Amino acid sequence: MSETPLDVVSISGVVKRFGDFTAIHDASLTVRRGEVHAIVGENGAGKSTLMNILYGLLPRDAGTIELFGRPVTFSGPAEAIAAGVGMVHQHFKLAPSFTVADNIILGSEPLAGYGRIDRARAERDTAAISRRFGLDLDPRAVVGALPVGLRQRVEILKTLYREAQILILDEPTAVLTPQETRELFATMRTLAESGHSIVFITHKLREVLAVSNRISVMRQGRIVATLDNEGVTAQEIAGLMVGRSVLLRVKKAKAEARDEVLLKVDGLEARGERGEAAVDGLSFAVRSGEIVGLAGVQGNGQDELVECIAGLRRPVAGSVEICGTKAVADPRRNRAAGLAYVPADRGGVGLSLASGIWENLTVGHIEEFGRGPFLAIKAARARAAELIRRFDVRGATLDKPAGSLSGGNQQKVQIARELTRDARLVIAEQPSQGVDIGAIESIHRTLVEMRDAGRAVFVVSADLDEIFSLSDRILVIYRGRIVADLVASETDPETVGRYMGGLEEAPPAAAASVSEAADHVH
Template sequence: MEENKYALEMQDITVEFPGVIANDHVSIELKKGEVLGLLGENGAGKTTLMNVLYGLYPPSSGKILLDGAEVKIGTPMEAIEKGIGMVHQHFKLVDTLSVIENVVLGLSDGKQVLNLEPAKKRLKELCDEYELYVDPDELIWRLPVGKQQWVEILKALYRDCKVLVLDEPTAVLTPSESDQLCRAISHITEQGKSVIFISHKLREVIEITDRVTVIRDGKYIGTINTSDANEVILADMMVGRPVQIVRKERPMFENKKAVLELKNVNANDDRGVPALKNFNLTVYSGEIVGVAGVDGNGQRELAECIAGLRKTTAGSISIDGKPVTKVIADPSVLGYIPEDRQKTGLVLDFSIAENLIMKDYANEPFSKKGILDRAAIKKNARELIKKYRVKTPSEQVKVRNLSGGNQQKVVIARELDPEPIIDVAAHPTRGLDLGAVVGVHDTLLKERNRGAGVLFISGELQEIMAVSDRIIVLFAGEIMGELDASGVDQNVIGQMMLGKKQEVS
């Protein structure tokens, strides 16, 4: 009897939520030892489909086969027992526990006294084998986000998974970390294991995968061999039209004025280590200043200092000539898109409508004499849902039930619709599909063209170069140089990202 060539088959999977069909008779096939790319726009149903596989959602209809045999998966524990591992886009780690405690969490050896030494030994073997190095005793909250990604992957490998689902695994990784991940994935498939790779970065999908399956609006569109694909073909399958990130013409502004000024700013990271060192920057009205650099070089601290979420240890920050602490509470002054939409940007158990008024709920028209005006809140939500194309059956849906991309649209709508003086956008396109990325770029350009100043932080050089007017490059909390974004040399930026200061002519 011929051995079944498929590690996994999901046949005619349908998932229905109130008012929406998330998956409509979707089928995918994963061969043994291959990397299958799973593509689709935000809200297309990719994560929902994988949550069915991982036992988080029950399908309304359809079946799952592992090695040719039908299986029922009702919980994540059952999925793990059947050899399925999943690394979620938003990590499922306990921040206050150590790496090794997170790795063994939920496992039992039948003993009442926990002995972590054998687990540490096994974890170190996995670190060496896959070149994903983490300290077993380090607390999760102390780790940079890239290392947290390693912990999630090592958790799945520790449980000896045969099918590994990676949901947007490179969204938080530096270029060198992405290369490490590629090597680890190659090693995983060499062992006969299979990987489902969800990403919106078409270039890396082409580099990493063997085949690509595309779903759109909850429906299966098709599967293509990666060797027969290119970025244009995949974008067309995903979105239904050609989409590209290109630099767009924009008007020149006369009589610019300083809207954001940082003078000799110093700040520490969460570990008390200096993250910004005598930082000086001025952002003017009608311009986008792009902040390039490998993650972990002060970008997060820069954004949080401006937003008032992190104290400076020295220096001053002002918006429109006033100390930032005096004006940040005014929605018309500062729009802040944080890098972590779930932890900082949203209250997940609040509705879309409630999240959209978080900065302005005490003011008219949303509140009168201390009483919320539900009709005004509902009207505001419906207008913004339509304007920013948030995919949802209702404004009363809890934000946690939206896709990551649609959660981001809610944050952007709340922060930018009041037309603030200065916008701070920290990785605003992280985890978004190509169509949504272009939509965010257009929104930032509209902000710039109406006269706002925009500080745009991103790890994606292509979009930094496409959107910005000026580019600064951060390394170890210092500016390595400033460049005019039109006609800038990507190699020069790359050298500055590695710590080479720009030559002063």
């Protein structure tokens, strides 16, 4: 008779409330020794909240938690760490000017005589633990100079240095290239084989199936199923997450791109916030009737590029044309030229969080409701109510401030406003960020319909699945330059990932097409 795997974590009947809102309803799950246990769910399903309770960041209102068979109640992360629980957050908590060894020992420094930090021992310990778990790192390397994948290794080693047996990884692949993701999965498997337990919080179903042993699905604060990763499909998991059947990939016919260029970027150069060259002599074109996706690891010039197109940043050199009109550093004039823009920063750029939802949905549509110096408020409110229904903006009423909505529903508000404008060029920046699977399906279908209606669609996304689902062509940006121009149906995520990580030079044909994009169409 085979031995039952040891449950190192047992969560039973946990409830968490924020005022009148119940975020976690009677949640129960177990995590076994030596397994990778994925927790999946839509945005706001309660995944991170439940794990923050386990890690001591939030108190629970009811229920019990057992660790290695003993009841625990943590009043903070320090107690959780001491008990063997470590957490790697989506946004790293590292000191970029410190070395790898300095970051790993911070707060648990080995001491020499007279209370001084024993740096030699710190570097030896860092090197030893790196070798032990196959996470090669130079202890003396400055963290700020490391690529994202290696910075994540530092975070993982921080938890292992403190002898964590249970590691919670919150959306760990969000900023990684496919190659870095593959290396992370290898690390997760190595740790599991050595007896560690990994809790993997994510919304990327393909990755869940690639690395996990068991999968717990959360929906609206409840754990609705826990499945062994044997024979289960992404479609089944998505259905459990949403409560209905969903399309994971939008259906679209082959693009019929026309010769008319609706976005033309020529020799663009722009500086970043620290004066560095963020966009470096970049050229490309997007035509009527096609969706072009921009792929790249965050921080390679995407933000500055889009801000130049939208009129939010003044370029140092080069030019942008929107529907044949030269773009300027004035968002209103660029929108008047034919631009609809869904920014990634919905709270700072896309919405007025203090204003009512109907007002946010009306901005950009004033010409439809203007009556001389007056606004046809009744008509504007009626249209806003129709958009709330059409785009399923949950918890919304016309006069409710946009800032009171969840992040995913705020995204729906700005998408509803922008994608219903009569604009020939659409820039969608991280369009599905923080949006549930059912809404992603609707957003993607709308973008494809716009393409089919002859509009030009430029999608900027950190999610390669989204890039491949939507795009007819894929541009890859690396260190402010377009390094590849690829036909989506003729490439794969692995190839795009190599360009994203700077591991592959642009072939001559691609380089030529990129350099000539401002003057020629494909």
